Amino acid sequence: MRYYRYAAVFVLALTALLFSGITYVTTPAQTAAPRTISEASVVKVTEKDGHGSGVNIGNGYVITAGHVADGNAKAKLKTSDGREMDADVLWVNKEYDIALLRAVGLPTVGSSLDCRTAKAGEEIQAAGNPMDLEFVSSFGRIAGDVRELGPWRQVLITDITIVMGQSGGPVFEADGRVVGITVGVASATLPGGIIGATPSLTGFGMVVPSSTVCMLMGRA
Structure with a gap:
């Protein structure tokens, strides 16, 4: 019986020692990630010849394809929650087929651009x-x-x-x-x-x- 009492005391002491020495470290999973909006930032871009798509990147700016906005000074946007608004075509780059629009009434925060080149397999x-x-x-x-x-x-x-x-x-x-x-x-x-x-x-x-x-x- 004395052996079992000693063993129990040893286990309790060891447990107290281990837990008293625990240090909590923030892992990457606990670190706040950059805010992203994803699907809610998608817009429908309508102009006189048809429609395309775009993405709200924040502060009223929308990126779309150059050929969607080319030849137009304005376009109409529709958000995923059904709101519609006018947008100004700020510039169109035909060489890279990218255009930038701006509209009043979009959510201030949009999806974040990851300024990198994705790799095959992603x-x-x-x-x-x-x-x-x-x-x-x-x-x-x-x-x-x-x-x-x-x-x-x-x-x-x-x-x-x-x-x-x-x-x-x-x-x-x-x-x-x-x-x-x-x-x-x-x-x-x-x-x-x-x-x-x-x-x-x-x-x-x-x-x-x-x-x-x-x-x-x-x-x-």
């Missing part, structure tokens, strides 16, 4: 307004590194399904920050001689990386 989410659908997302990965392709000076290849109306929409990384802007999709020309055949869109979308957007905005 998981992403592309949000926008494809065809007659509003405020939907598709999911996939970066499928190829940045390159000059077609009319675009710098784009990333993705394996996300992109169709008309999504141009200008944001591409989000896992933490909700914007790593790119959708600008186009690959098209496949079908072999001749097929009755009724028409060119078809593929499942590869083109995205201008946020590093390029930040450079155009003087943030790099």
Whole structure:
């Protein structure tokens, strides 16, 4: 019995010693991350020839594709909660296919731009307004590194399904920050001689990386 009493006292003493020496350290998971808005920052951009998509980056500024805003001094925006407002087209860069708009009435805080170039294999989410659908997302990965392709000076290849109306929409990384802007999709020309055949869109979308957007905005 004396042995068991000694053993119990030893265990209690050891426990007290261990817990009295514990130091609590803040881990990265406990550190506050940069605030992100994600899907709520997506807008629909309507102009005289159709519509596209865009993303509110805060303080009334909206990024969209250059070809969505090109030739227009103004555009109309619609937010995911149904509000509509006019926006001024501040500038359009045709070489990189990026435009900057500004509107009064948008939430002051928007999604954050991650001024980097995403790498092949990264998981992403592309949000926008494809065809007659509003405020939907598709999911996939970066499928190829940045390159000059077609009319675009710098784009990333993705394996996300992109169709008309999504141009200008944001591409989000896992933490909700914007790593790119959708600008186009690959098209496949079908072999001749097929009755009724028409060119078809593929499942590869083109995205201008946020590093390029930040450079155009003087943030790099």
